[in-house]
Amino acid sequence: MSVLVVVECDGGEVKKSSLEVASYGSQVAQMLGTTATAVAVGEATEANLAKLGEQGISKVLYDAEPRLKDFVNSAYTKLIAAAVEKESSAVIVLANSNIGASVGSRLSVRLKASLATNVVELPKNDGGSFTVKRGAFSGKAFADVVLTGDRKILAVKKNSIEASHEAGKTAQVESFSAGLSDADFTDAPKQVVMQDQAGGILLPEADRVVSGGRGMKGPENWHLIEDLAKALGAATACSKPVSDVDWRPHHEHVGQTGITVSPNLYIACGISGAIQHLAGVNSSKVIVVINKDPEAPFFKAADYGIVGDVFDVLPKLTQAVKELN
């Protein structure tokens, strides 16, 4: 019985969200008195996988099959299922990402496991019942969910746990083959198109986010958002109406019907704070609101606020960040 952690890799590196997942998994392993093994998916290097020791992983299984570089639902599912069997894992931990949810949901049926997605805390395992807290009602509430059965799959939301670092510890990287064949790659992507993201920071992975709403008046003013984002090392985002009218691409739309983000810092510029927008951002650690209307509902959900004109305030903030650095 061990804990199996699925780590997503990209361009040779382990994704930041997967470092958190690895830390989560090794803490669960400690709780259950066992060890945590990782299985890597995507393009990885052995050196980077070995560094997962810093997050408490003792062993990493890696199948160097080149077609696993891109996300292939059938192949990833089979690979992870094989790793679970090899390690007799009782708990499987993945990222609550599009990949994690796609694979986790198929695995739960294949392995007869109970599944919780959107998990935000370490589990509790007392009195024979295994419970985790997960986000529900689009960020407006939490639910403590009881998972039954011998096997459990947990998909952990970004920023729910801090990635631990024990410098110098290394994991043993073991080559692993799930015996994948052509039949496992029939749903392989024909093409993968990566976004051209400002500053190279992806919104779902970002620790800091600068977001603009209708108050920005038009796409020609977005350099103000981008300048601040760049100075802060933040990703950019927007409200729904902004992407609806194509001022910004759809993948930047956050909220109840867009993506949910939970960065350490969310700066909202010219966004009113409608309940559907808040749903997507209210698990951010610190929320800053800049709005010229002191009655804007967003101020009620904010930690810091500036009542003022974004066109005046944003350049000042960018300047202040530059001075600080």
Place this chain on the structure above:
Amino acid sequence: MKFLVCISNVPDTTTKIAFTPDNKEFNKAGVQFVINPWDEYALTRAIELKEAQGSGTVTVLNVGEADTEPNIRKALAIGADDAIRVNAAPKDAYFVAQQIAAVAKEGAYDVILMGKESIDYNGFQVHGMVGEMLGIPTVAPAMKLDMSGSTATLEREIEGGKEIVEVSAPFVASCQQPMCEPRIPNMRGIMTARTKPLKVVEAVGEGARTSVAEYALPPKKQGVKLIPAESAGDLIKLLRNEAKVI
């Protein structure tokens, strides 16, 4: 092509979430229920594809008790041909997936569509479970869906980009924007919806694998600290020295 579109019945997006005094259940009192917004993409796209093909049927499926029927009728008014309701409270994703898989198998549907997730439970699980139960591919979440004969080309969102995937029917896709512009019912639709068939069937399979022990609301914010616009730069100092986030 036979399309099966799964819809769930969820609290309107403006709902202030509250629970029963023991925190074990969502408090439905005074809450307006709607078709899950993500499911509207699945429904409209199925209708558009059926229209483009000039033949076929769109069936809507809901796992829910009788109080969901107004929203099933709404889906019929938007343009679905018929409906099936599995008469049971949707206990968890696994329970719901079993019902969908059973209906899909029995009716030999070619394309099974649903929204990315429901905005109440936010599971994002049902698509993969149904696909695995039926042994067919799943594409989730799909931002675009085109069909030519029985081959579908989809755009799947991945973190930081998208994949173009081609699959043959039967398959499952969970849908999200910008797949289409969700339709709203028109007067004629509302009239014809009244007489479209709505079949009620009983639940099958095993029970649920998970249950909710307790719900909780997020902790309240301390209150906002306002910084005068004239000294906006001070905010940055606070973010570094007080909040310690930069």
